[in-house]
Amino acid sequence: MEKMTEEQVKSIANMLRKRSLWMIHYCTGCGAMELPPTMTSRYDMERFGLAPYVTSRQADILLITGYLNVKTLRRVITVYEQMLDPKYVIGFGSCTLNGGVYWDSYAVIKQLDRYIPADLYIAGCMPRPEAVISAFRHLMELIDSGKADGYKRYKRNLAYYKENQRKVLG
Amino acid sequence: MMDIVDKIKGIEGAKVTVQRENRIFVDVSEDKVISTLYNMKLIGFHQLSVQNVIDRIKDNKFEIFYVLYSREYKINAIVRTWIDRENPVIKTADKIYPSAHTWEREISEMFGIKVDGNEDSGKPFILENWKDLPPMRKDFDSVKYSSEHFVFRHSEGENE
Numbered sequence: 001m002e003k004m005t006e007e008q009v010k011s012i013a014n015m016l017r018k019r020s021l022w023m024i025h026y027c028t029g030c031g032a033m034e035l036p037p038t039m040t041s042r043y044d045m046e047r048f049g050l051a052p053y054v055t056s057r058q059a060d061i062l063l064i065t066g067y068l069n070v071k072t073l074r075r076v077i078t079v080y081e082q083m084l085d086p087k088y089v090i091g092f093g094s095c096t097l098n099g100g101v102y103w104d105s106y107a108v109i110k111q112l113d114r115y116i117p118a119d120l121y122i123a124g125c126m127p128r129p130e131a132v133i134s135a136f137r138h139l140m141e142l143i144d145s146g147k148a149d150g151y152k153r154y155k156r157n158l159a160y161y162k163e164n165q166r167k168v169l170g
Numbered sequence: 171m172m173d174i175v176d177k178i179k180g181i182e183g184a185k186v187t188v189q190r191e192n193r194i195f196v197d198v199s200e201d202k203v204i205s206t207l208y209n210m211k212l213i214g215f216h217q218l219s220v221q222n223v224i225d226r227i228k229d230n231k232f233e234i235f236y237v238l239y240s241r242e243y244k245i246n247a248i249v250r251t252w253i254d255r256e257n258p259v260i261k262t263a264d265k266i267y268p269s270a271h272t273w274e275r276e277i278s279e280m281f282g283i284k285v286d287g288n289e290d291s292g293k294p295f296i297l298e299n300w301k302d303l304p305p306m307r308k309d310f311d312s313v314k315y316s317s318e319h320f321v322f323r324h325s326e327g328e329n330e
């Protein structure tokens with residue numbers, strides 16, 4: 001029997017990886033209300049192999065809902081750096097995307113991907129559970145094709161991310 | 171209800187307005203606040219629901235108010251006072267209402283009001299690394315601060 005190439009091993013690993021994703025949801029602002037119907041029997045995300053999880057060390061997906069301010073960004077970065085590779089970040093709602101309705105607030109940071117690499121955004125205020133499920137399906141495709149490489153970008157551009165974090169957090 | 175109003179009217183320096191049923195405004199001068207609060211507690215207002223500030227920038231004043239509640243009579247009483255915006259100082263009420271201790275920490279951080287007698291009033295409470303004007307003052311420009319400190323997204327894609 002032929003030996004498998006590294007490419008083949010990776011593609012099998014990705015195929016298996018996308019079927020079993022555990023999610024830690026960091027609900028800093030609003031939006032946490034959309035997750036119970038997503039998790040439970042109404043939309044039932046476990047049929048896709050996704051499950052909510054409580055600790056950052058064992059989670060694969062970091063779902064950040066609602067606005068992020070200076071105080072919560074510090075905690076998000078800690079949670080993100082505690083997670084093990086491979087890890088994926090989803091920004092939920094327009095606040096993580098461009099500030100949303102809090103664009104002129106003195107505390108809200110406006111772009112999540114300046115501080116940690118986001119693989120995917122769900123636009124809208126609020127995104128419905130259908131949109132969340134659709135985002136998870138899209139993330140699975142990205143993982144399968146090897147395009148969800150946020151954790152690699154974080155290592156490659158660490159100086160850029162750390163500089164941005166230092167500017168805001170001091 | 172009316173006997174309570176009469177009791178409050180007996181407090182020295184208190185100007186009482188009954189806005190509607192179960193809501194009474196008690197306006198006092200700056201130096202009479204603590205004694206008024208003490209007397210209100212004796213009358214039966216045992217709970218401090220909210221203590222906060224309104225920035226009356228047109229009158230160049232800070233309005234400081236204490237929302238008190240009496241479970242016995244089911245009445246809200248709001249004790250109000252006005253102080254100057256320049257070098258604002260108030261006296262602590264945490265000996266009368268212990269929950270005022272935390273409210274005063276928030277007031278001192280969000281409005282830059284010094285609280286005499288509250289040793290925690292100058293310490294950082296919610297904000298981190300704050301060096302600008304206190305953010306809840308009306309003359310604080312939130313849009314300017316936000317555009318200086320946080321980058322707005324102009325185009326699509328990641329800014330790498």
